[in-house]
Amino acid sequence: MTGESVSSRVFRLLDAFSETKPALTLSELSSLAGLPLSTTHRLVNELTDWGGLTRGGDGRYRIGLRLLAIGSLSPGSLSLRERAMPFLEDLYEATRQNVQLAVRDDLEAVYVERISARGAVSILTRVGSRMPLHATGVGLILLAHADDDVRERVFSAPLERFTERTISTTRRLRETLAAARRDGYVVSDRQIEMITQSIAAPVRDANNTVIAALSIVVPIETDARALVPAVRAAGHGISRAMGWRPSTHRR
Secondary structure, eight states: OTTHHHHHHHHHHHHHSSOOOOOOOOOHHHHHHOOOOOHHHHHHHHHHHTSSSOOOOSOOEEEEEHHHHHHSSSSSSSHHHHHHHHHHHHHHHHOOOOEEEEETTTTEEEEEEEEOOOOOOOSSOTTTOOEEESSHHHHHHHHTTTTTHHHHHHHOOOOOOOSSTOOOOOHHHHHHHHHHHHHEEEEEESSSSSTTTEEEEEEETTSSEEHHHEEEETTTTTTGGGGGHHHHHHHHHHHTTOOGGGGGGGO
């Protein structure tokens, strides 16, 4: 592609990886990035030598530790994760279920931390994975406290359905977001899988801005309401660690 910079080509290669395609062959990378095989081979070798990619025994390439280390240095993420971890661990020890922390990236929730017990209900998310804001507990919290223009963009786009319980109408989404702001938590019921539900609460900073959301994902037969106080307490604990004080909190 004439005039395209080397960095643009590298970004296209990295964009080829996704949650559903975490490992790719050289030819798959070439096809997905829309680059000649020779160019792909050269750039992939350079990325591998640098540590941005790693080549497995099966010949497929995966994101390397060098990129993961750099990603952890994004503004606020390391501080947030470090300060949140004691509270996430406490919630995990009390419930032995899936505990997650997420931040918003445009119209998606990105999971930046997760603790899961071996016997906990199986879930699809992992650190680094993304989900649409309307379909998860953390996403609903983040969307409820996002700017108006962000919410309007979600309202105006089709709402992807994962199960028959996924929020799929703007009216229901507006009602759910209003309740999340009013109550300080949200219960996401079987939106992603029919066997799970999540309870989520906001994390605020010193300016009273919601910067993240945490959740616990439990089997559908669990009494979700009984877990609300623990989840909210963990959210308040992380918020305090981030500089928030109750006197600044307004629902």
